[in-house]
Amino acid sequence: xxxxxxxxxxxxxxxxxxxxxxxxTVHAIMAGRDMVNGGGEVDTFEKDLKExxxxxxxxxxxxxxxxxxxxxKIMTSSYPGGSGSFDNTGSSQLPRSQTMPPATSHVSLSNxxxxxxxDFLPKTVQTAQSKIxxxxxxxxxxxxxxxxxxxxxxxxxxxxxxxxxxxQIEVLRDMQRKYANILRLAKNLNSHFCNxxxxxxxxxxxxxxQAQRSPELQEEFSYNxxxxxxxxxxxEVLLGAMNFFxxxxxxxxxxxxxxTLLTVRQYEAARLEYDAYRNEMEALQLAPRESTxxxxxxxxxxxxxxxxxxxxxxxxxxxxxxxxxxxxxxxVMHKQLLLFHNAVSAYFTGNDSALExxxxxxxxxxxxxxxEKPSWIEQ
Amino acid sequence: MCQSMQLYFAVxxxxxxxxxxxxxxxxxxAPKPTFSVLCLGLANSGKSTILxxxxxxxxxxxxxxVGFSIKALMFADCFVDVKELGGSxxxxxxxxxxFCGAQAVIxxxxxAGSKESMETANAELHKALADxxxxxxxxxxxxxxxxxxxxxxxxxxxxxxxxxxxxTARKWIIHTCSMKNKEEIMxxxxxxxxxxxxxKEKEExxxxxxxxxxxxxxx
Numbered sequence: 088x089x090x091x092x093x094x095x096x097x098x099x100x101x102x103x104x105x106x107x108x109x110x111x112t113v114h115a116i117m118a119g120r121d122m123v124n125g126g127g128e129v130d131t132f133e134k135d136l137k138e139x140x141x142x143x144x145x146x147x148x149x150x151x152x153x154x155x156x157x158x159x160k161i162m163t164s165s166y167p168g169g170s171g172s173f174d175n176t177g178s179s180q181l182p183r184s185q186t187m188p189p190a191t192s193h194v195s196l197s198n199x200x201x202x203x204x205x206d207f208l209p210k211t212v213q214t215a216q217s218k219i220x221x222x223x224x225x226x227x228x229x230x231x232x233x234x235x236x237x238x239x240x241x242x243x244x245x246x247x248x249x250x251x252x253x254x255q256i257e258v259l260r261d262m263q264r265k266y267a268n269i270l271r272l273a274k275n276l277n278s279h280f281c282n283x284x285x286x287x288x289x290x291x292x293x294x295x296x297q298a299q300r301s302p303e304l305q306e307e308f309s310y311n312x313x314x315x316x317x318x319x320x321x322x323e324v325l326l327g328a329m330n331f332f333x334x335x336x337x338x339x340x341x342x343x344x345x346x347t348l349l350t351v352r353q354y355e356a357a358r359l360e361y362d363a364y365r366n367e368m369e370a371l372q373l374a375p376r377e378s379t380x381x382x383x384x385x386x387x388x389x390x391x392x393x394x395x396x397x398x399x400x401x402x403x404x405x406x407x408x409x410x411x412x413x414x415x416x417x418x419v420m421h422k423q424l425l426l427f428h429n430a431v432s433a434y435f436t437g438n439d440s441a442l443e444x445x446x447x448x449x450x451x452x453x454x455x456x457x458x459e460k461p462s463w464i465e466q
Numbered sequence: 467m468c469q470s471m472q473l474y475f476a477v478x479x480x481x482x483x484x485x486x487x488x489x490x491x492x493x494x495x496a497p498k499p500t501f502s503v504l505c506l507g508l509a510n511s512g513k514s515t516i517l518x519x520x521x522x523x524x525x526x527x528x529x530x531x532v533g534f535s536i537k538a539l540m541f542a543d544c545f546v547d548v549k550e551l552g553g554s555x556x557x558x559x560x561x562x563x564x565f566c567g568a569q570a571v572i573x574x575x576x577x578a579g580s581k582e583s584m585e586t587a588n589a590e591l592h593k594a595l596a597d598x599x600x601x602x603x604x605x606x607x608x609x610x611x612x613x614x615x616x617x618x619x620x621x622x623x624x625x626x627x628x629x630x631x632x633x634t635a636r637k638w639i640i641h642t643c644s645m646k647n648k649e650e651i652m653x654x655x656x657x658x659x660x661x662x663x664x665x666k667e668k669e670e671x672x673x674x675x676x677x678x679x680x681x682x683x684x685x
Binding site: 353 | 564
């Protein structure tokens with residue numbers, strides 16, 4: 088920082104009075120550096136100073152923060168694209184090389200780095216500047232939005248509310264919650280039913296095994312085995328239908344609705360920005376008119392218009408997406424609910440008839456089986 | 467007491483298991499990447515039918531999509547969420563509302579369509595691709611209805627849609643297919659998935675190099 092100031096001074100004095108004074112100040116720096124180094128090794132010192140000077144972004148950052156927009160910039164720039172701050176350092180470098188004791192590699196040493204500076208530095212300077220710019224604008228934006236958000240939360244700031252749209256969005260959010268609940272329940276049912284079907288299959292196998300092992304109960308076991316197998320067969324069909332139902336609801340709930348909600352979130356963010364800039368503009372317009380504030384008002388008006396355009400666009404997007412989403416939801420759910428109902432009713436009615444049929448068979452054949460063989464107690 | 471012991475043992479087991487995997491150098495399998503893809507095309511080009519076939523549903527009785535529909539397709543190497551938009555005139559004007567967040571584009575055309583319809587398709591395709599949201603995204607062009615008479619070949623479609631004019635930044639592939647042949651559609655999507663995965667890998671690599679560059683510039 089100190090160095091920067093000195094160099095800035097150097098630049099100013101050079102502009103005012105010519106080279107002589109500048110060399111003095113630089114000599115002062117040199118003397119200080121020499122004392123630090125403990126010896127008069129010119130090369131190392133030169134390197135050191137150059138390193139310090141070439142520490143581009145750092146110097147430049149300081150410079151930017153210290154005197155952005157101040158009129159103390161050197162106009163004569165021999166380095167294309169270099170910023171004012173670096174020209175200062177460059178100009179302080181030139182007189183130093185003039186006052187140096189003659190060395191063999193003197194010219195090449197002083198010239199080469201400067202030319203490489205000219206090639207190399209503008210890039211880093213530019214990237215640093217653009218980075219600083221983005222960080223600056225981002226932080227200003229974030230600050231404004233946070234201010235607006237807090238003001239809204241505290242109930243102070245004014246807020247744009249599109250009642251109809253907000254209501255629709257609220258309905259959509261609620262609906263997503265409800266559908267997520269349906270999805271959860273359907274998944275639960277699905278997993279339970281999967282277990283049921285597996286158990287039925289195992290039971291059917293156990294029955295068939297027993298039917299082969301015990302000849303006296305063979306028929307009864309085989310009836311049960313067949314019933315279980317029929318249940319498993321129908322159950323697998325129902326399971327497939329239920330899987331399809333859950334996966335489609337999953338898509339609807341987590342993809343389709345989420346897609347619209349993403350736009351809604353963008354819309355809400357844009358709304359906050361819009362309100363922040365609107366409030367700022369209104370505050371500026373209410374403030375007393377001065378020459379400096381006119382440009383500020385213009386700038387804020389321009390930013391406000393930018394955000395207004397973005398906001399309006401997103402609002403249109405949201406309303407259209409909501410409409411399409413509604414249609415899509417109705418269509419998808421109509422199909423899925425029909426499928427689910429048909430599958431469930433077919434499963435139970437189909438099993439019902441099969442069950443009845445087997446029961447009838449069982450009842451009819453049960454009696455003769457009992458009459459044929461009386462119990463050993465009765466004998 | 468007993469329950470807490472059980473919990474303790476469970477935690478221990480999980481820890482041991484992860485340690486074991488770490489030692490064996492077997493990291494848990496990376497989750498399949500998910501891509502969100504936009505599917506565009508004029509009315510009656512067969513977008514919904516292709517997607518329905520791919521998701522393994524019954525393709526009978528499909529009516530023209532009004533608005534949009536999202537289908538999650540599962541492939542061996544990735545998941546693809548296809549956001550399909552209706553192709554009729556009144557829906558086309560809202561296409562750009564759905565461009566945000568897309569990672570790739572599928573454009574379906576009726577290869578046996580009339581000359582006017584091809585011209586419309588051309589105009590719509592280039593209008594959509596000119597959108598900044600879709601800049602540089604990979605493109606799959608599907609020439610559907612190959613089983614109809616007078617269907618155009620790949621080369622003809624490429625010429626008529628002026629795909630050669632696409633900038634080098636965008637990767638595009640073209641496939642022809644028909645509703646009757648599911649293998650063709652699958653093959654097209656396999657190629658497309660490869661493209662998507664390549665793109666993802668490239669992006670990851672670029673991210674890494676950018677980080678390294680950042681470190682270098684700091685030094």
